[in-house]
Amino acid sequence: MRTQVAIVGGGPAGLLLQQLLHVAGIESVVLEQRSRAYVEGRIRAGVLEQVTVDLLEKVGVAERMRREGLVHDGFALAVDGETFRIDLKGLTGGKTVMVYGQTEVTKDLMDAAGERGCPVVFEAEGVALHGVDTDRPFVTYRKDGVGQRLDCDFVAGCDGYHGVSRPSIPGDVLKTYEKVYPFGWLGILADVPPCDHELIYSNHERGFALASMRSNTRSRYYIQAPLDTNLDDWPDDRIWDELAIRLGPKAAANMTRGPSIERASRRCAASWPSRCGGAGCSWPATRRTSCRRLAPRA
Numbered sequence: 001m002r003t004q005v006a007i008v009g010g011g012p013a014g015l016l017l018q019q020l021l022h023v024a025g026i027e028s029v030v031l032e033q034r035s036r037a038y039v040e041g042r043i044r045a046g047v048l049e050q051v052t053v054d055l056l057e058k059v060g061v062a063e064r065m066r067r068e069g070l071v072h073d074g075f076a077l078a079v080d081g082e083t084f085r086i087d088l089k090g091l092t093g094g095k096t097v098m099v100y101g102q103t104e105v106t107k108d109l110m111d112a113a114g115e116r117g118c119p120v121v122f123e124a125e126g127v128a129l130h131g132v133d134t135d136r137p138f139v140t141y142r143k144d145g146v147g148q149r150l151d152c153d154f155v156a157g158c159d160g161y162h163g164v165s166r167p168s169i170p171g172d173v174l175k176t177y178e179k180v181y182p183f184g185w186l187g188i189l190a191d192v193p194p195c196d197h198e199l200i201y202s203n204h205e206r207g208f209a210l211a212s213m214r215s216n217t218r219s220r221y222y223i224q225a226p227l228d229t230n231l232d233d234w235p236d237d238r239i240w241d242e243l244a245i246r247l248g249p250k251a252a253a254n255m256t257r258g259p260s261i262e263r264a265s266r267r268c269a270a271s272w273p274s275r276c277g278g279a280g281c282s283w284p285a286t287r288r289t290s291c292r293r294l295a296p297r298a
């Protein structure tokens with residue numbers, strides 16, 4: 001098989017790149033190691049910055065987001081319990097952010113790929129990149145146990161930090177700058193209404209906290225935690241108690257507690273690959289950072 005661009009990884013970066021190429025009249029094939037159901041079921045980020053909303057509009061995949069997403073004109077900064085609102089829209093000449101889950105974006109991009117005849121190969125096993133420093137690169141993989149070869153002009157590595165693309169780039173070409181921060185994050189997702197109609201970023205002497213949301217009925221919260229924190233030592237109640245302290249009395253009074261539907265503990269690092277870094281991690285929440293984030297954004 002031959003295409004112009006072989007895209008490795010069917011996350012938001014790979015799928016959006018495919019639509020951008022499609023709009024520009026460039027053919028591509030996405031190779032994704034997981035099943036469609038698995039990718040669609042992955043719960044991750046939830047807030048889109050203006051630049052991403054604009055890109056989704058540009059490629060014509062914004063209809064459901066416009067209908068179902070929540071537009072936020074601002075957010076709050078809390079310092080030791082006192083809250084200040086930042087008028088994002090007023091201060092930036094009209095820019096806003098959109099609460100619309102990464103899972104939903106991914107579904108919309110997959111639907112668009114299907115409708116527009118853009119090939120996405122799910123459950124592509126053993127993807128391997130060849131000749132990436134030549135004019136004739138190609139990618140091999142197995143589908144349903146049968147070996148396949150995809151010839152192309154370019155390979156776009158959108159398979160994240162742990163994917164196969166990054167280690168395939170010759171060492172003398174790839175240069176990575178990385179900063180590892182001495183703290184991590186505990187996150188909780190729950191089907192409860194948010195404590196505020198906008199996001200709250202809170203700076204507290206006990207550490208940072210973030211009150212975010214996925215919708216009017218699903219909330220996402222984070223607290224900064226030491227690197228050696230064990231998630232098992234933090235049952236839901238302890239996380240809710242800590243959030244109430246760090247977010248301040250007003251947010252605490254409006255906070256609805258409930259059982260978590262997802263909990264996570266994450267490390268914190270930022271890395272900047274130079275040259276041939278691929279398109280991976282172009283998701284807005286991480287932008288120039290690699291798969292691991294500097295701070296929770298949503």
Ligand SMILES: Cc1cc2nc3c(=O)[nH]c(=O)nc-3n(C[C@H](O)[C@H](O)[C@H](O)COP(=O)(O)OP(=O)(O)OC[C@H]3O[C@@H](n4cnc5c(N)ncnc54)[C@H](O)[C@@H]3O)c2cc1C
Pocket residue numbers: 008009010011012013014031032033034039043044045046047102124127158159160162163164165220264279280281282283285286291296297298
């Ligand atoms: C558990 C978790 C929770 C997160 N929560 C938040 C959050 O709340 N807020 C926030 O702002 N950000 C969050 N993030 C970060 C955000 O999800 C990422 O920035 C975003 O997914 C990056 O998109 P991407 O397309 O570059 O990579 P990914 O979404 O990682 O997509 C890469 C794709 O490549 C595929 N792949 C990997 N290796 C191969 C291979 N060898 N062959 C073929 N395919 C391969 C993977 O299956 C995947 O589908 C979270 C990340 C994780 C892991």
